[in-house]
Amino acid sequence: MDKRFCLDEKDIYILLNEVKFDQSELGKAEDEMPEILKEKIKKNVPKKIRNRMYLKIAKRGAVAAAILLVLLMGAGTVSPVLAKNIPLVNSIFEILNIKFGHYEEYMPYSQLVNKSVTDSGITITITEALADDSKLILGYIISSQSRIDNLEVVGLSRFLKVNDSTVGGGVGAGQYLDDSTFMGSDQVSYSSPGASDRLKVDLNINDILGIKGKWNFAFTVSKDELVKNSSVFTPHCKVDLPDCLVTVDKIVFSPIDTTINFSGIYKDKNISAQTRAMEPFYTWVVFDDKGIELIDRGGSWGGNTNLPEGKDFKGNAQYEKANNIPQYLTIIPCRIIHAGGGGVSIDQSGQETPLTIKTKTPGESAQKIDGHFPFELTQGKMGNLIIKDIKTANNETVVRYTAEGKAPYLQGSKLHIKNAAGEYVTPKQYIKRDEEHPNEFTMVFPALEGNQQYSVSTSRFENIDFMEELKIMIELR
């Protein structure tokens, strides 16, 4: 019907204004909705709206930081912990750790800030911070009388200055504790180390998702504790990628994570930065000396402030902390074509410019959950996932699965569950790797309803070029 007409839904809803039902006809159509159904709908619709908004906004932000999308996918689940019950010190990292799983490393190194500013009915509290030579991590709480939606994407980095210089891109995560309280953490990279062990931090916020105000903070954060417990290697290895030459400048094994810092030169210098942001981007898949993939925590590529001499760009890639320093690392570049739709560039003043992005949406392999296990889902040239079992108990559904192929963790992170309408079910707890068996994973979802049909799906990775031929080995001595 409408397909033959090729109208968008939006157009059809415009046309539906023309229908003038007789009021008595509508009166007859009404039927008392059962109370239990009414409650469910009033609960589910707002929840779906919030989830969709996160995805929509996260997709727009994908240009700036792909990892942000991954972290935001899970946002929106209300923690059972109420704001009034939160102990202040380390609370944010503790709570985020439950959902995202890697914040516990921050706790021993976080420093209490505990500064609050109230304006326009919103109180922002910077609770804690930690820093090393190149990054600053802040924990914060935003509270207001009524709910402010979409705080997952508020991003404090554009308001930040470290040692009087603006900072590079950031990644963040957060969640609502209740309707009036949001708790988050932002990590930014900076390149203005200063002479002192203490970072001078200025955070002058003037806009919270359209609400204007003045929330100014000034404090210092010591980086000494993290720096003195870190091991730094400067390999200066080079990778010759199709459109740029990249040098691995520094690898830092710190108590909170592992960071690879790199810089490079573009082969074609005539392409604008904005155009480049829309082009396919690179990421590194890294393995330790036992062939175990390092768990990716995001990073950045680009930025032109404080560049090393003769370089066009710099960046960093972060991974979960290593328990031991390996003898060598193997790095495989990965060229990724954006899977999402459009993009938006946001300048320092918050001005948005729509951007057209080159995209390639990878196909999916999917199978309905019918109680028969194991089953296999192909991931194309990357390998496959084997779903070992899916069990529901204690109000949650746990999927246990194995990834076989070139980059098991990357592959394992692409497991999804969809409902009958094809909508993704947001995980309760993201991918967790079995420490003893690094190819085995679990992912936890809210309990799947027994009377509903669900399917498990995964990407076929057609948008990823896994460039094994360009892999490099870096010895760490």
Add this chain to the structure above:
Amino acid sequence: MEINGSNYVTQIKKKNIRALESAMDKYGNLVYGIVRNMLNAGGSRPYIEECINDVFLAVWNNIESFDETKGDFKCWIAAISKYKAIDYQKKLCKQNSVEWFEAGELYDELTTENIVVRKENRKELLAAIQDMNEQDREIFIRRYFLAEDIEYIARSFSVNRNVVDQRLSRGRKFLKEKLVLKGEIL
């Protein structure tokens, strides 16, 4: 902001979720009645809840399409409920490999006039439908977007079914002429 009978549409436009909740309270029974009536066959029943969710999500996502100068919100949400329920009927028939009879009938009607429009010309199509005379337009939308039965439309307009047939035929011809004139028909 207090949500009341006069400001909930404005507040939904401002993306105030409380306003949508207020619309759920006010029109929940209407949406339920329409959806339940259309999805009451055995296999469709489990989708009633999902369909109602979709109706309210459609209201939220497309509130800008609601034109207060043209009609009232109650009619609009009722029309969306019908439209969504039909969509579910179609999907379920497809899923169960059952032919959706009315879809075939509608397809035939449209094929007689060969109204096939390229996607990029949808704006012209929308404008052409909006250019129809008021009653023809409503009959056309009820028939081709809400899949209402011709007899039922005739009863609603207090005319006999021949009149509806004629109006539909006139509407299709009007549309075809408009689009041919603009070179939009394939």
